[in-house]
């Protein structure tokens with residue numbers, strides 16, 4: 001869609017159909033509603049890099065005496081988008097609040113990865129409805145990955161009239177225009193682009209913390225694993241230019257941030273779309289390694305594109321941490337084939353062997369889906385045996401959830417939900433066992449912890465993470481929050497460590 005067509009869409013999108021229409025016909029009235037079919041297309045057109053974001057003078061006062069509240073669901077990508085939207089709100093003069101009752105704008109930044117993620121959002125929208133009675137100025141918006149699905153947009157239009165605006169993942173930079181429309185229009189404003197737009201480098205950000213920061217290195221995903229909605233909700237793979245990333249990390253280091261997490265759905269594909277350059281994640285990490293910041297991580301890795309050069313660079317350590325999250329999804333080669341993961345059990349194990357050879361003390365963690373359509377007991381047991389063989393230190397485990405529009409959702413499935421749930425429980429027992437074992441090794445050791453704040457359960461206890469991403473609780477003066485400290489581990493629990501504070505770290509070379 002070109003700019004002109006999109007603007008036409010803007011003009012008519014506020015209109016609600018006058019006569020009742022069938023659910024799926026809504027799209028004819030709104031040019032900027034999503035289409036998963038269009039989102040699937042992968043064009044050759046070049047991505048433009050821009051730095052021309054600015055707030056139009058007309059909107060300069062929009063946020064005066066108004067407050068915004070954003071609730072974020074889903075992955076780090078969404079968390080980071082929330083930071084960008086918070087930045088835009090503040091440039092518009094809005095103030096942040098964490099009390100929905102005080103808010104003049106409530107945004108739900110949603111996740112579409114599994115059905116229960118979506119159900120939570122619909123439940124929450126129900127809770128927000130009464131707030132409108134007390135505050136007629138209140139705007140409620142839905143953004144993020146769910147907005148990219150036409151079924152969701154139709155459901156909102158049909159059932160949730162408390163929603164004033166819906167916009168997607170590709171146009172958060174248009175938040176000022178969308179808010180303006182929503183203030184003027186009595187009807188729901190829908191502005192969702194099915195195709196990704198340009199990369200805009202100068203969007204404002206209000207980061208959530210002062211210790212750890214997210215840095216996008218690429219957007220989108222072209223892998224199309226058969227169960228996954230992300231390639232539809234986030235568009236094609238687009239890499240930021242290395243110089244822009246390096247600049248951002250340098251600035252964060254200068255501002256005193258201690259840890260950077262590089263973000264992408266498939267970070268190992270970084271750089272493949274940048275023409276005329278032989279530059280990948282390995283090259284990028286090798287440059288970031290030289291920046292004076294204690295820790296750099298990345299997520300999420302796809303085993304398929306994990307190359308030898310990256311392993312070689314990661315083995316240089318320094319600020320590159322010895323923790324790799326490497327989602328395997330299943331231990332059965334047949335399942336992996338149907339999932340279209342494009343690696344098999346053997347090639348995954350071979351990659352693990354290579355990584356371990358280069359980085360012997362690496363901590364490996366993973367994601368696993370159980371109960372993919374027609375998964376047999378034997379195939380599930382292959383997942384358990386692979387888990388033991390690799391000895392993952394932690395895993396995020398999920399029951400497969402069919403996502404409308406993906407190939408797997410059309411597959412017949414002979415595995416009852418009860419069996420899937422029972423498999424998840426069996427897997428989680430193994431996860432707990434191996435996590436506990438990994439934790440036990442730290443008893444008596446001194447580890448480097450980046451202190452994040454008070455522990456969730458006890459304000460007198462501080463909490464932070466090691467380079468291998470282990471949670472450590474310990475008692476120490478509050479002044480050490482935001483700093484790297486040494487802690488002696490006194491007790492390993494299944495999912496966390498308890499220790500005694502020793503000292504603030506002056507250099508940062510410790511490898512644990």
Ligand code: SAH
Pocket residue numbers: 113114227228229230264265266300301302327329367368369398399400401402403
């Ligand atoms: N890009 C990342 C994954 C992002 S989604 C990667 O490829 O590793 C995070 C995790 O959610 C996935 O690794 C997968 O385990 C899980 N997931 C994705 N789609 C799912 C679905 N339809 N049902 C259940 N779990 C799913």
Ligand code: SF4
Pocket residue numbers: 221222223224225228229230231265266302
């Ligand atoms: Fe989804 Fe696969 Fe892309 Fe990960 S790599 S986001 S699982 S399609």
Ligand code: F3S
Pocket residue numbers: 073074075076077078110111112113144145229230233234
């Ligand atoms: Fe969810 Fe979208 Fe992230 S579907 S996991 S928020 S990319």
